[in-house]
Amino acid sequence: MAEIRNGPEEPDRENRPEATPSDDIGAARELVELRSRAEYSADLERHVALVSFEPRRAGLPDVSIKDATEYLDKYHLERPWLSVARGCPPEVQRLFAALDQGHGHAHIRHEGWVTEEMNEHRVRNLEDPAQLDPARRRASIDGLTAGNVPHRCGDVASQITDPKIFAAAFARGVEHPDVRAALDSKGPRPEPVILPISNVLGDDGHKFCAGWQLEAVNGSMDEARAARRAWAAGNQSGPEPLARPVETFEGGTVTFAFRRSAAGGYEVSTMYVNPADEQST
Amino acid sequence: MNQAYWARNPDGPFATLIAIAANYCHPEVYNDAYPELIERARSAAPEDEQIRVFREELREALADPSRLPDDELSRAVQYDDGSSQAFLRRLWRDLYGDEP
Numbered sequence: 001m002a003e004i005r006n007g008p009e010e011p012d013r014e015n016r017p018e019a020t021p022s023d024d025i026g027a028a029r030e031l032v033e034l035r036s037r038a039e040y041s042a043d044l045e046r047h048v049a050l051v052s053f054e055p056r057r058a059g060l061p062d063v064s065i066k067d068a069t070e071y072l073d074k075y076h077l078e079r080p081w082l083s084v085a086r087g088c089p090p091e092v093q094r095l096f097a098a099l100d101q102g103h104g105h106a107h108i109r110h111e112g113w114v115t116e117e118m119n120e121h122r123v124r125n126l127e128d129p130a131q132l133d134p135a136r137r138r139a140s141i142d143g144l145t146a147g148n149v150p151h152r153c154g155d156v157a158s159q160i161t162d163p164k165i166f167a168a169a170f171a172r173g174v175e176h177p178d179v180r181a182a183l184d185s186k187g188p189r190p191e192p193v194i195l196p197i198s199n200v201l202g203d204d205g206h207k208f209c210a211g212w213q214l215e216a217v218n219g220s221m222d223e224a225r226a227a228r229r230a231w232a233a234g235n236q237s238g239p240e241p242l243a244r245p246v247e248t249f250e251g252g253t254v255t256f257a258f259r260r261s262a263a264g265g266y267e268v269s270t271m272y273v274n275p276a277d278e279q280s281t
Numbered sequence: 282m283n284q285a286y287w288a289r290n291p292d293g294p295f296a297t298l299i300a301i302a303a304n305y306c307h308p309e310v311y312n313d314a315y316p317e318l319i320e321r322a323r324s325a326a327p328e329d330e331q332i333r334v335f336r337e338e339l340r341e342a343l344a345d346p347s348r349l350p351d352d353e354l355s356r357a358v359q360y361d362d363g364s365s366q367a368f369l370r371r372l373w374r375d376l377y378g379d380e381p
Contacts, residue, residue, distance in 0.1 A: 103313075145312045152308035154359040178283050188321060188331070189314065191304045194284040222355055226363035253284050257310050270309050 042202035046168030050091040053171035055098035059183060059267030065090045068097035075100070080132070081113045084163045095167040103259060105130065105144055106170065106271040112161045116245070120212045123157035124243040126150070126232040140232040150232070155221055156246065158211030158273045160201070165208040169201045169254065170271055176200070179256050183266050190266060192257045197273060200254045209249035209273045215242040251276035286353050294350050297331060298338035302372070303357040322376040336377070343369050 035043065055062050063071070072093055076082040085096035099107045109122075114129045121127040128151040131143030142151040160166040173179055176199065182190035197205045217223040217239050228241040252275045261267035286293070287300035304310070305318035325332040342349055346366045360368040 142312055149312055152311045152361075154308045188329070189304060189317060191287065191300050192285060192307070194288075195282075196284065221359075222362075222364050225359065225361040229361040255309075257304075257307070259310070259313060269313070272309060 038203065042204055045202060046165065046172070049168050049171040049175070050089075050095065050164075053091065053095055053167075053174075055095075056263065057183070058098075058102075058170075058174040059261030059263050059265050060098040060102045061263065063094055063098045063101065065094055068094040071097040071100070081108045081111060081130075084111065084113045085167075088163050088167070092164050092167040095170060096163070099170070102261065102267050104268050104270055106268060107166070108144070109157075110159045110270065110272040111166045112159060112163050114159050116210065116212070119157040119159060119210070120243055120245075122151075122153050123155070123212045123214050124228070124241045126153055126228065155225070156211050156213045156274060158209060158246065158249075158275075160208055160273060161210050162208050165201060165205070169205070170268070173200045173254065173256055173271060174268065179268075182256070182258050183268075185266065189260070190258045192255050194253045194255050194274075197249060197252045197254055201273075206249035206252060209246075209252065211246040211249070211273070211275070212243045213246050213275070215244060246275045249273055249275050286350075286357055294348065295338050295342055295354070297334040298342060299350075299354055299357050301331065301335045302354065302368075306358050306360060306368075306372070308359055308361075319375055339369060339373060339376075343373060 033040070068090070072082050072086050076086060079100065082096060082100060085093050088096075096107055108130045109128070114122075118127070118129045122129060125138075126140040127137045128141070128143045131137040131141060131151065133143075137143070140151050142149045160169060173195070174183065176193070176195060178193045178195070182193055197209065201208060214221070214224050214228065217227055224241065227238040230236075230238050231241055252273055254271060254273050256271050257269045258266045259269035282288075285300070285303070287296040287303075290296055301318070305314040307314075321329070322332060322336070325336075342354075343366075346369065349365060354365045354368075358368065362368040362371055
């Protein structure tokens, strides 16, 4: 090995001019690739997950790229959560179209079309982003359940802010062994699977998450949730619900919950991110 | 690895109660899942071992809520009944009526 290293073909490292940012090669590379190696690797993994995504394996109807584009064009006005995907790569559009023809709500309540304000109002006042009638939304009526069913929300209302990252997270998540075991199970509704964000969205995945969390009342989330429900029902004798933005999702988790699929077996009922202090939920 | 309480502590106290309650009563799934739990509990097949254990643990938790592991039920289910005791009482009533 030493012979090779010191042989005539080995570049003269010691007398090699030091590369500077103004070098032509360096400048050209800067123009072509702005991502760090880690970011490039994470993007590549997401891309592979997306192009490999098979809707049927997630209990969803098969959708072609062409059908997906047509579906989004046809329904995006009446189903506004589809709009964010229209400008995305074809494989992202396909995933959104397949999800929208299933029965899950991840792309409706936990994706980038939901604004910060909608998340805040959801966690503070139980206003459902999926409820498109403003009066019914203010009245805390669920947008995805028939009738006047009250909307429900946990301690956090969260989202993945970029549709491409959301789609890749879903595509990667449904291939995780624990999620696959749930999707392929034959018995009663499988229990939720809670995975580290980094496993599903990549090491930098927490940067694409946002959300609002309910403030405790007298140090108790039990009291805070009960007070929020009472306020939503019109009883404002207790403390007014308060919420604050989640500071970071670093070290957080992604929850996958399941429900029966029309295609047989199970599909993902919802997928949402939780900050680190919500890990055991 | 699954980070849920019942996956981290499969033999932990009330693991089945917390798993089932989170699975069917969490706000993110409640509106479609809760009716399914009522149906499952009321018409439980003899071989549904998980529901048998769930019912037993629910009965034990109601008898002595202080035995529930710290905050795990609240964090897993995020009920809005005001307390774990109120939630468990409602759960028993909805699933099993007035039975002891």
